[in-house]
Amino acid sequence: MKLVTPLIRKGGVSTALVMPNLKPTISNTDQALAYKAELQALAPEVQFLMTLYLNPDLTPAEIEKAAKAGVVGVKSYPRGVTTNSEGGIEDYRIYYPVFEAMQKHNMILNLHGEIPSDPDNDICVLNAEERFLSHLKQLHTDFPTLRIVLEHATTKAAVEAVKSLGDTVGCTITVHHLQLIVDDWAGQCHHFCKPVAKYPHDRAALRQVIKDGHPRFFLGTDSAPHPRHLKENASSCAGVFTGSHVLPYLATILESFGALDRLQSFACENGRRFYQLGERSATAGQVTLQRTEFTVPEELEYVDDEGAERAIVPFMAGKKLTWSFA
Ligand SMILES: O=C1C[C@@H](C(=O)O)NC(=O)N1
Numbered sequence: 001m002k003l004v005t006p007l008i009r010k011g012g013v014s015t016a017l018v019m020p021n022l023k024p025t026i027s028n029t030d031q032a033l034a035y036k037a038e039l040q041a042l043a044p045e046v047q048f049l050m051t052l053y054l055n056p057d058l059t060p061a062e063i064e065k066a067a068k069a070g071v072v073g074v075k076s077y078p079r080g081v082t083t084n085s086e087g088g089i090e091d092y093r094i095y096y097p098v099f100e101a102m103q104k105h106n107m108i109l110n111l112h113g114e115i116p117s118d119p120d121n122d123i124c125v126l127n128a129e130e131r132f133l134s135h136l137k138q139l140h141t142d143f144p145t146l147r148i149v150l151e152h153a154t155t156k157a158a159v160e161a162v163k164s165l166g167d168t169v170g171c172t173i174t175v176h177h178l179q180l181i182v183d184d185w186a187g188q189c190h191h192f193c194k195p196v197a198k199y200p201h202d203r204a205a206l207r208q209v210i211k212d213g214h215p216r217f218f219l220g221t222d223s224a225p226h227p228r229h230l231k232e233n234a235s236s237c238a239g240v241f242t243g244s245h246v247l248p249y250l251a252t253i254l255e256s257f258g259a260l261d262r263l264q265s266f267a268c269e270n271g272r273r274f275y276q277l278g279e280r281s282a283t284a285g286q287v288t289l290q291r292t293e294f295t296v297p298e299e300l301e302y303v304d305d306e307g308a309e310r311a312i313v314p315f316m317a318g319k320k321l322t323w324s325f326a
Pocket residue numbers: 019021082083112192193194195222224238239240
């Protein structure tokens with residue numbers, strides 16, 4: 001937290017939706033507000049939007065309290081699919097009273113859209129997102145005015161599903177899923193994340209929906225800072241860290257497939273509109289990018305709470321980007 005929070009603004013980002021899958025999870029309003037205060041102290045100029053971890057102790061009364069305190073969303077993690085999701089959900093129906101309250105109080109449901117692997121039923125990381133989409137459709141049917149975001153979509157099927165649904169369903173796409181395919185993470189632990197990057201035709205669909213300028217698709221980085229020693233030694237350590245250089249990555253990658261003209265709407269406008277954050281003043285949070293080559297650092301070093309020297313390996317470490325900050 002101490003290393004990466006001050007880097008948010010340096011990466012060109014002024015608004016961050018904060019994920020609740022910590023140890024312990026951020027499960028209620030008081031925890032969210034305490035966490036927000038810690039983050040705000042480290043990065044006073046960033047707007048932190050807080051989320052709660054969907055969990056069985058969440059009640060409609062707590063949702064009302066959270067909404068009144070300015071917590072914007074509740075994040076749902078299916079059990080066991082990603083970092084700190086051991087307490088994740090197994091059945092959406094038991095949360096219907098919570099979703100009802102969220103709909104009433106205009107909170108957002110943020111979905112990690114995968115179902116758990118189940119070899120007996122031919123479910124693995126490659127089809128886990130596609131098999132989740134029926135849940136998304138059902139939730140949207142049952143709560144038509146609840147704003148739902150399918151987070152970090154990776155498949156053509158997800159893009160098509162979101163496009164087919166109503167205006168209350170949005171979808172985020174990460175920087176890294178615009179770049180990676182299966183070949184890039186199989187055997188490369190620093191590219192392993194959940195959901196895993198998929199086929200070339202899936203990446204093409206993510207790129208195309210941005211090129212099309214679809215207003216309900218927007219940037220959500222899922223930037224996940226895991227230390228090098230865990231990424232390299234724990235096979236299930238999922239996450240790609242893009243937070244330190246979000247906009248230079250994005251400009252470089254969008255330009256590579258002819259979508260640089262979508263940078264502003266995809267990164268700065270569509271999400272704000274979906275989140276009802278209101279217009280920014282013309283210059284608030286403004287950054288200037290220039291077409292100057294820039295080499296991503298090999299690692300970002302820090303000393304952990306036990307005094308050990310550690311490092312985080314950023315996405316595309318050691319690689320050249322074609323854009324940097326002016
Ligand atoms: O959904 C997630 C969570 C994230 C993390 O580490 O928090 N890492 C991922 O790769 N995917």
